[in-house]
Amino acid sequence: MSATSTSGQAGAGQSLAQALKQRSRAAAFPAQVALGLLVLLWGLGASHYTGFASLQVLLNLLIDNAYLLVLAVGMSLVILSGGIDLSVGSVLALSTMVAAWLLQVAQWPPLAVVAAVLLMGAGFGALMGGLIHGFGLQPFIVTLGGMFLARGLCYLISINSITIEDPLFVALSQTQIPVLGGFISPGALIALLLLALGIALAHWSAFGRTVYALGGNEQSALMMGLNVGRAKVLIYSCSGFCAALAGLLFAFYMLSGYGLHAQGAELDAIAAVVIGGTVLSGGYGYVAGALSGVLVLGLIQTLIAFDGSLSSWWTKIVIGALLFVFCVVQRLLSRRAAS
């Protein structure tokens, strides 16, 4: 925030343009760091562990983290607009639960279930967006309430896990699509398609420009005549939709609905977005960064799994350390750009 005001004080048009250019370079830099880190981690694994360098290991990254990629795309939009969505992990769990219940107990046809779950997610997000805009509330606290609500609703449906036996869901979980000698799952393909859609939406549509404008400065966006209210509701309903889609992918992957699914996934999604180079105060970054962020997180997990001697909690420590490094780099760069 202070960076924006100082770049405004820069005064003369030329220096303002320079400051803006430098700030966008500051945003691009962490994105490049993420790519470099990705290559470094992969090289580290390939040189230390046999079998790491195969294509299938990379494709497995996509298969195992398809749901996280979808969450991160939604989270990117929210963070680019200067907000935050803490409810995505819970909405994911609620989606698996609703899908499982509708399929197994209510015996709905699978396509109707998919449509209903996606609609529910978008509606849940729109409701939160409406509260945030309508009452001028902080996104943090509203989505915190949403997080409690969605988890609680899971348990209202059932306290136990519900196994999904629907033939379409089972088929989707077992299908292997051949790619360059390896294979990926339909879920991973859907996630990549959504990523492409997210990139197109953010960078080549009026809605995307509004998102960036909102993240840059909400007051200015309002004065420019942008429909801030509609954009906010749309942003959060996009995030809710992504969370519901992630829930479906998770249901394909796990073939069950459970209220304890994906606990803390919202933190992973935020971490992926930050590592992917999106600036947390909003306005700067790329949706594509979600992919590199998710892959970095996935690679760390794969490395720890390949090593075998390291315990699972090292994942948390390394992710925390990475978050720290990226936040500090972002902060220092934006400070330098401002001064």
Added chain:
Amino acid sequence: MSGVDLTQPLRRKRVRAPAPSPAQQPWQRLRHWAGRHALLQPLAALALLLLVAGISVPGFFALELKDGHLYGSLIDILNRAAPLMLAAMGLTLVIATRGIDVSVGAVVAIAGTVAATLVLAQAPLWQALCAALGAALVCGVWNGLLVAGLGLQPIIATLILMVAGRGLAQLCADGQILTVYSPASFFVLGGGYLLGLPVALFVVAAVFIATQLLLRRTALGLFIQAVGINPVAARLAGLRTTALIFLAYVFCSLCAGLAGLMIASNIKSADANNAGLLLELDAILAVTLGGGSLAGGRFSLAGSLVGALIIQTLSYTIYSLGVPPEVNMVVKAIVVFAVCISQSTAFRSKGQP
């Protein structure tokens, strides 16, 4: 947001000057009256909740003396709410400076694990307790440096510790749940009794009184409020805002560390994975329920304590009614939404002509 808090006292003064005209609705008059007593709303909510619990749970208000200890639902609620009350007090100051600390749960886990590890390694109890509080202090210094020193957004700065902290606690405990069997003095903090009342309550009362004295008898409370209302103006007025914000985070982590010791002592074990899970969210809810503003500048330590009691009473009632405890989350969510909406400017300006 700062504009709201700045106009708040002004608007109240304007309302207070003319006597309420007879044409005013009675509920409006009540509202003005309630507006002047900040603690009244949370206390009324607690009283209402206790009334509902008293009607629906038989023997809710019964207290009995067994072996010199007081037993009863009310004592139980107070005892179980103690860690939450500590965490909420720490968070009150952080939130008052416009910050947030989501690492409270992780610090609880770290403090509990450090204490349990040392006790299991046959270290003297005082060393274990000091080391645990020391670890919490380090966490607070880390958070404070990131927020006040580097100027990171509070939620992200503390998110780092929230993610890594549990990993560190697990590393310290080697992924095991550490169960403590001796010495018996380890269990005093969370399970002991003094003068018939749980020791935990005395600890909470001591922290509360010390903090309240520090805030009200010195200018510290005013300074913190000034930082929350407008950090830039506070800095220009000569306040050392960086130091104040730093201290708020250190205090918050220390409170969380004490809460962690209390939880470990109460359950006689340290679980790095689950101790204090989601405690930060409950504590934030407690602060909001107690009338603290998430936008900073308006806070009440006593209110936060009442907020924590409201949450614990709610859980207790839901448990005793035989409703599945998971429903608790739905109720909490509805409470969060209701409180936020009633605190929002859009809602307030609709009610007041």
